Amino acid sequence: VPGDGGAVRIGEFARRVGVSAELLRAWERRYGLLQPIRSAGGFRLYTAEDARRVGRMRAALEAGMSAAEAARAACEPQPGAENLLAGGRDRMLTAITAYDESELHAVLDEGLAAFGLETLLRELLMPVLQEVGRRWAEGLLEISHEHFASNLIRGRLLSLARLWGRGAGPLALLACPPGEEHDLSLIAFGLVLRSHGWRILFLGADTPIETVLQTSRATSPALTVIAAFRPERLDEHVPALLELAETTPLALGGPGARPELCAELGARGLGADLVSAAAEVAGR
Amino acid sequence: VPGDGGAVRIGEFARRVGVSAELLRAWERRYGLLQPIRSAGGFRLYTAEDARRVGRMRAALEAGMSAAEAARAACEPQPGAENLLAGGRDRMLTAITAYDESELHAVLDEGLAAFGLETLLRELLMPVLQEVGRRWAEGLLEISHEHFASNLIRGRLLSLARLWGRGAGPLALLACPPGEEHDLSLIAFGLVLRSHGWRILFLGADTPIETVLQTSRATSPALTVIAAFRPERLDEHVPALLELAETTPLALGGPGARPELCAELGARGLGADLVSAAAEVAGR
């Protein structure tokens, strides 16, 4: 259930945030942690922002602070003025864990404003997505968390990608091979390239190599990029990729792009960090 | 699929939506959830829209909200993307009048996501800034409102302008003449040009023509743009502008760029609407 604007009473709220109603009332009385509005009859009504504050309180307690200090810290507007990037990563992970849409949007907004696109992608988004994957592998997060984060972030990135095919710069053709659904880092790659003035034609996830080949013939891109997380996704298609490499300047990226395969195809290897790779590609 | 325009009585309606007739009546009495029209004999007649509203009510209850809160949530108008632009302009003006930062940011965020940069600039931002100026001239707003709005919007636009000098596209050199402090539409011009792949070198408000000349000589831009609101700001500098026009392709824009002056200088006239002008410039 996402954090919508609806207000809930203390019982449901306690269940959501995992803190007993009595303790919530005590924190309110003693430290003024929350100041929920009241119903006509006097019942407390809590919002999603209150839930975030309780989350910060619990994190501070976990970190060993006394309740009084934790409450003070949780009430401060920006806990991480010290280290914006690390703070942003923490906030994103917390928001993802809680399916907290508004908070996730807020972190992205602030990060974009404070650091700009490229740093946001490299230092915030990609590390967080990687960490989400890791935690899922360890059973600390559900796959639904990963889906929630992916979809929201994809929406944000795609809204930044609006009109990225426009203009007069060199053209890049981007695609993931069949079976590969992780297109976020490829979108990030495209955005960075775009910020250097390139035009982007994005075919997205799960694209047959044959399709890439045809599109490449039709548009003559300055670079065609295929990105995959798992090597098999590329290894399965060596013949088609060979043909592609003869048609267009080809680059392979993502963790699945083995250097040996790149050498065999005569393709450029972009490595796993596509954001940095994009800056490098554009720099030449 | 049933439930088109046909109206049904409470028994059938209760069965369809899965809520007892008594409870439906209680919700109507206590929270005004539904206002069914009555038959001649006084029977309640429910529509498909009523069924949807009950659905929202049940969903909100399921999400843990109290009945009162759930009813309020269910009655709220759905986010219909009707007159988003007109609504956005109104919201912005209201927010500016109230010095409401959050709301102003929210409108910009939503507008950017919904319409993209160019439409946002042309249809929302520039008209609103113009209207703010008009209301100030009529004494309906203080100059402090204009300052508040300008500073916030300048921050937003400049954050979008990050790294707009990067890449390999044609270079545009932008400046306002001495005494001219309104640089927002010039920033907007630069952003649109950038979205078409151009590189931007922005000198901003109150820049001596001599400085533009030197910078122009040093960087050889594909276009140099001088924007002013008042004709005097340009008319005062005809000799320097003539020299500039010999050095670089020159364009004059903003309400202060008289066609006669453009003709005299052999400069391109961009008109008052710099956002549209930018799209046109880039289109060639």
Add this chain to the structure above:
Amino acid sequence: VPGDGGAVRIGEFARRVGVSAELLRAWERRYGLLQPIRSAGGFRLYTAEDARRVGRMRAALEAGMSAAEAARAACEPQPGAENLLAGGRDRMLTAITAYDESELHAVLDEGLAAFGLETLLRELLMPVLQEVGRRWAEGLLEISHEHFASNLIRGRLLSLARLWGRGAGPLALLACPPGEEHDLSLIAFGLVLRSHGWRILFLGADTPIETVLQTSRATSPALTVIAAFRPERLDEHVPALLELAETTPLALGGPGARPELCAELGARGLGADLVSAAAEVAGR
């Protein structure tokens, strides 16, 4: 979880630094190694800086020094990242000279991550801006360099200023007097105040005193700050400033705020270094 600004009690602190609570108390009593603030009830509250000091103490002990000597050594201010700062300043100046947007952003990004906002402002940004002004006065830089740097930095600072009017802290009203266009240090002042929980209403450059007066009456700020570089900008408006000083707690800052004028107006003098002044104002 990194050690953020939160304060912890002696038990948790002892566990973190690996020194028993009794020994910590003894070091405090005997050598004044730490001077933790106390809770209302008298409990010691330790910070991350205290932890670093204990670390130095242990290292000194390990190196064979006596406890008294080790404590003295641990209390001395350690040679910090002074070189990083100087290097950052050089990089910024070089980037400005070359109109190198990317590099300028990169320095700011790294500085923000490494030093936090306040140090970045005080030790990097303000000195660099001052140096740019100096070099321009000496003819070593064009005014276009100053415009380029100002616009880029203004964008960065305003993007950090997002939502600085929100919250529950005291309100500060900030403005530059008529004719004064240098608003960057005033923005910096606002950012530091904001990081201490204040709310900011920013009117910016070139604001009529009359406007400040009206806004001040409408919003009742806890402090109104007028900043100017040149004394004339303030001296011209003594009558209006006198009226303002009767309406609101007033402070004058920037190189143009002569102590005599502050005394005459009964206003607080903030000095030329507005970043330090903000920390001081917030400290009360």
Add this chain to the structure above:
DNA sequence: ATAGGTTTTGTCAAGCTTTTGTACAT
């Protein structure tokens, strides 16, 4: 290091009120 007193904080209980689904009488 121990002893004896203090502060902090999570939890619980008693007595009363509000909310809300359902039932009943007209």
Add this chain to the structure above:
DNA sequence: ATGTACAAAAGCTTGACAAAACCTAT
């Protein structure tokens, strides 16, 4: 259909309590 009643569930406030953590002084 309407209006009233009712009872279970959930909430509110005040107050108290005890374990854990902490303080000073010896």
